[in-house]
């Protein structure tokens with residue numbers, strides 16, 4: 001269950017990067033299978049926008065998933081999430097969260113983690129701010145410091161980014177910049193250049 005807002009803001013002000021689980025966080029946990037395995041994933045454009053916003057505000061975004069999913073790679077490339085901040089096929093998420101912290105040169109308690117199911121619990125416990133979508137497993141909701149109003153794949157990530165920016169006193173300014181037409185973001189890293197396929201992980 002969520003902590004009181006002032007306590008959440010106190011924790012959120014220390015956060016320098018967000019680590020996202022994928023299935024059930026960036027997606028609604030549905031896996032679309034074809035004969036060759038996982039064929040599609042459905043992502044929220046609003047979550048994508050929030051990821052770009054976080055990056056622009058100096059909050060790095062990393063991904064920590066237990067599965068290997070080709071559609072994820074395409075999405076993360078479009079969002080310009082650097083390959084060194086993506087761990088797929090993680091078997092133990094707490095040590096892998098610590099690895100991401102090392103790559104980011106931050107302490108684990110300067111990371112916010114968003115997860116939705118039991119494999120995420122050790123990493124959630126290690127992070128400085130533990131968050132989950134509204135439809136996360138009950139055991140996860142019980143233990144997280146921030147339970148989103150939105151479910152996975154439908155704005156939960158955006159909500160976490162908004163919380164971080166509100167805690168920094170930046171959210172109203174960001175909204176104002178968009179309202180006045182002063183802000184711009186490259187929402188697709190491929191915009192204006194060719195895309196290429198290379199394999200990592």
Ligand SMILES: [Mg+2]
Pocket residue numbers: 021022023024025115116117
């Ligand atoms: Mg998950």
